[in-house]
Amino acid sequence: GAGVSQSPSNKVTEKGKDVELRCDPISGHTALYWYRQSLGQGLEFLIYFQGNSAPDKSGLPSDRFSAERTGGSVSTLTIQRTQQEDSAVYLCASSPPPHYSPLHFGNGTRLTVT
Amino acid sequence: LAKTTQPISMDSYEGQEVNITCSHNNIATNDYITWYQQFPSQGPRFIIQGYKTKVTNEVASLFIPADRKSSTLSLPRVSLSDTAVYYCLVGDAGSSNTGKLIFGQGTTLQVKP
Numbered sequence: 034g035a036g037v038s039q040s041p042s043n044k045v046t047e048k049g050k051d052v053e054l055r056c057d058p059i060s061g062h063t064a065l066y067w068y069r070q071s072l073g074q075g076l077e078f079l080i081y082f083q084g085n086s087a088p089d090k091s092g093l094p095s096d097r098f099s100a101e102r103t104g105g106s107v108s109t110l111t112i113q114r115t116q117q118e119d120s121a122v123y124l125c126a127s128s129p130p131p132h133y134s135p136l137h138f139g140n141g142t143r144l145t146v147t
Numbered sequence: 148l149a150k151t152t153q154p155i156s157m158d159s160y161e162g163q164e165v166n167i168t169c170s171h172n173n174i175a176t177n178d179y180i181t182w183y184q185q186f187p188s189q190g191p192r193f194i195i196q197g198y199k200t201k202v203t204n205e206v207a208s209l210f211i212p213a214d215r216k217s218s219t220l221s222l223p224r225v226s227l228s229d230t231a232v233y234y235c236l237v238g239d240a241g242s243s244n245t246g247k248l249i250f251g252q253g254t255t256l257q258v259k260p
Contacts, residue, residue, distance in 0.1 A: 037190075075252045078247055078249050079230070132177075135196055138190025140190050
């Protein structure tokens with residue numbers, strides 16, 4: 034079946050512009066995660082959605098970052114007034130119930146801020 | 148949140164068995180242990196998961212001692228295509244308090260011919 038889909042796969046933007054990154058999770062998956070991975074580094078947690086509960090936003094690095102999940106499905110990560118340090122791969126993952134189910138990752142959006 | 152510690156890097160040769168150990172001293176009762184593999188330019192992909200004792204699937208084995216404070220991923224007879232970064236993840240996505248899953252730095256495995 035279809036996996037987690039992220040779009041665009043690559044995004045180049047100018048410093049100061051806003052960007053929106055999209056994640057289409059696997060149908061029926063209730064949990065959705067956003068991670069950021071800088072070149073050669075590990076995965077940095079950004080935000081977590083679980084069902085209809087309030088999202089855990091504790092990983093968002095600044096108030097320029099926000100995310101929403103509409104209808105318990107598609108999620109959008111928005112970065113306002115992008116900075117060069119925002120350049121990274123942004124990965125989305127989803128998982129179904131039960132609570133310990135493994136994560137299914139998309140291939141990420143590579144964001145380059147010039 | 149359970150923090151994990153893994154070796155930063157390991158080298159091996161084709162055909163050898165590779166064991167990567169992850170420490171997670173403050174693992175919680177509801178936490179599961181999951182290992183992921185990541186190739187360049189791809190998202191991590193699931194390898195194996197366990198709660199206690201030993202789990203085996205078609206690609207790997209996972210050994211978890213009784214105290215669950217560590218786990219060992221065993222890759223039998225590695226090949227060049229097993230060169231990747233391996234992440235140990237400990238958590239419980241179902242908890243509203245601890246549901247966020249924090250990855251450690253991972254282990255870069257280099258398989259040589």
